[in-house]
Amino acid sequence: MSKYIFVTGGVVSSLGKGITAASLGHLLKARGYSVTMQKMDPYLNVDPGTMSPFQHGEVFVTDDGHEGDLDLGHYERFIDESLTRASNFTQGSIYKTLIARERRGDFLGGTVQVIPHVTEAIKERLRRVGEQTQADIVIVEIGGTIGDIEGQPFIEAARQFRKELGMGNSVFVHCTLVPYISAAHEVKTKPTQHSVKELRSMGVQPDFIVCRSDHEVSEKVRAKIALFCDVAPEDVLECSDAPSIYDVPLGLHEQHFDEAVLARLNLEAKPINLAPLQAFLDAKNSCSSMVKVAVVGKYVSLPDAYLSVIEALGHAGVANGVNVDVQLVDGETVNEQNVRDILGDANGILIPGGFGQRAFEGKICAAHFARENNIPFLGICLGMQAAVCEFARHVAGMPGATSTEFDEEAAYPVIDLMPEQEDVEDKGGTMRLGAYPCTVAPDTRAFEAYGENVIYERHRHRFEVNNAFRPALVEAGLVISGQSPDGRLVEMIEVPGHPWYVGSQGHPEFKSRPTRPHPLFVGFVSASKENAGA
Template identity: 50%
Template sequence: MTKYVFITGGVLSSVGKGVTAASLAMLIQSMGYNVTIIKIDPYLNVDAGTMNPYAHGEVFVTEDGGETDLDIGHYERFLNKDLSKKNNITAGQIYLTVISNERKGEYLGATVQIIPHVTNEIKRRIKEVAAESNADIVFVEIGGTVGDIEGLPFLEAARQMKLEEGQENVAFIHVALVPLLKATGEQKTKPVQHSVQELRRIGIQPDIIVARCEKPLTEEVRAKIALYSNVSPQAVISNHDVDNIYEVPLILYAQKVHELLAQRLNVQIRDTDISKWIEFVEKMRRSSREVKIGMIGKYTKLKDSYISIIEALKHASAYLGVKPVLKWIESTDLEIDSDITKYLHDIEGAIILPGFGKRGSEGKIKAIRFLRENNIPTLGICFGFQLMVVEIARNVAGIVKANSSELDPSTPDPVIDLLPSQRNLDVLGGTMRLGSRKIRLLKYTKAFDAYKAEYIYERHRHRYSVNNKYLDVFESVGFIVSGISDEEDVIEFMELKNHRLFIGTQAHPEFKSRPLSPSPIYKYFIERIINS
């Protein structure tokens, strides 16, 4: 029978609940069990696609085109498997379905209520993911914190599942902050106590407490949390700060939380093989040669806006035995400062980051010109690639008014234009060119050299693309097409001849990068920096 593990959070959000959930799932998977993991977001948006990165961080895209919470990216990286759009459940999806069903008359005249109609839909979706993935154990992270009004239906659904599925088939793990008072050096347990009390008031008794803390829990604090949370001291787990998130599974492994959870779910405790993961972490620790990379974008004040790119650079760098040092450069600053050299003079390579809209775009174009003229390895991602196209058109091909029609609808030379499939849409959410697409790479190009394959699949999220009417002009100045979607006639990769590396892709290769199998194009980018 399928087992379910619900992960809840207390005190405050963004304390690392997603990484904790991913780490726990990875350890159980390493025992040989088939695992999947679901993120529940209680907001009323149907998905994350229309949300501002400053408010929500990166929008992660799944193989099947889901625009999801960034925690889905953590799950995929830690489990080394592709998840579905169904693995991200939002309150918006739930209420939309319930109301749609009511309009169709599917509730047989009943008064539609949170219980049972909303909670039943939540349970149905969780079980649907379990069935489609054929999972032995399903981890479900409930976003937000205990006590949030919008999260209450999801907690109630989880409570009901324990009654319906049986004591041995449902476990609860609570992640809460244990702050450290700097003045006294004392770890305070009251926030954990209060969040557990709130959880128990709802009807849920946690089986394991994961304490997020700056330093390892003292035995005294561990015992105190256990006493007030009604769990054994062994079930209070210290999840203290580490240098990088990939060390979290090792911390949990050392405290045998995977064995504790297996025992709680009444499944066999099997040998846990995390040797390759340990090897990866050791590579990161040993890397001493630093590579300074400019990260040029307009959401640089919130690094989570680009978290998959950051992690892809870490994966590639660890593979090559180097350490990435990221220099964040706000593209809006470049627009108002005439001295661009002071921002870019000390970098060894640069990523032109994605991000829709006009703000900061001219700053990126200025940076792209500097990088091109100074032969600095440059990788453009999605909108970053599109601005590389604009820069080449203006400053190399002599099309001085070239632009993207997204940025200037009246431009006489829209070298970047709206895809035909994106015209006349009356709905924005979920309508971009999304998900995994087949790409043909042209031989004897750097793109082909990076992937070592003629056909690849990468994920996408865009409405605009290179205007094919200008391809002859670009080819004549050495900016060549190196990857194309034959089925849709969309340009996927372009690169500049006679440059160390000046390459852009319409795709988001970072979404498929994994700790144990780095993205080929990110690995190639780092290689071109350190080997030239």
């Protein structure tokens, strides 16, 4: 049976409990245990798929087509395992399932309540991920903060689940803020004390407390927290801000966190292998030159909206021995008159995915500028579609070419709705989602990068290159470097004779790892490095 680790957060959100959970996962896997991870989100949306990136950051897509929380990206990057739809669920999905069962009469006329029905449904999801993966250890992050009214059923379910598992089969880790008060020149423990008090009032005593702070949390301060929160001093850990999120596992390991957790779970502390992570960090720290990459998007005021793209660029930078300076550019501000002023110093231009017309013309300007000035370019999802529209307009003689997503009466709808999407009315979970195969054409940049004839990328889109215009685009010089095995869908495009101009309908950023950077990003950053003369 799987052992379970529950990670909760206190005081404020965005503490980095996802990074803490993922770091612990990395350490336990490095000790030879099979590890999987799960995120429980207390909000009432069924999933984050219909939420604005401004609200929730990016939507991370799994191989099996689940639209999930961005923390799933951290999990996959840290434990280097592909997760599934069982790895993330919301309170909304729990209620949706329960109400559907109630309408069918499954409860035989009984009253449906939070306890036991909601909590039992949550525990079923906990059991399911362990049974499906057969992992030695399941790490479960409970979203939100302790005290949130919507989070109470999750804490109660975890409390019940711990009791059912029995002694030595579960651990609770509480991640909490230890703020530094500049006027007093000291960090304060009272918020942590209150957070743990709230957690204990719900029947959960944490086994470990991880102190998040932008200042050192001294041994004396940790001893005080231990005294007031009824944990051993050695089980209060410091997790102050690090140069990189990938430094966090090493910092926790130095405090013997993984060993202590395994002891609580009655598991052997096998020899640990942190060499791959250390090699990545050593390579990262040895990067000296800089490459500027402009990411032309529409959600740039919240960098988390492009979290996996930014991380993938960082991974590829290390692989190429350079630091990548990611410059987020609002596509709404870009036009033909100012594009050189805004993008002229970029060594590479990347257009990420997105939805809606806002900023699309600016993205087309960016693609045009990159193509005409031989600046390495990578277009992802809508970014690829912008590149196709730009090529159609300025090379293939199709003025105003665009997508029917924005203009259903366009004279040249080079991007059109996928036929299977025509009768879809619901927005949530109905796109083309998950991993799909792509046949890569030989003698292309894509094949040079992948080195394989058939690859798989994760998708999240409703629109595609319109096959009615495909012959004209190819005749004008556009290279279809990747397509679905049946030849029906354009998956990748290129512009020949360019240092690097590639578009992917899939989202390669979701599969990039620190120690296994994605080949498309590696190729793109390599070309950008050459362009910079770095």
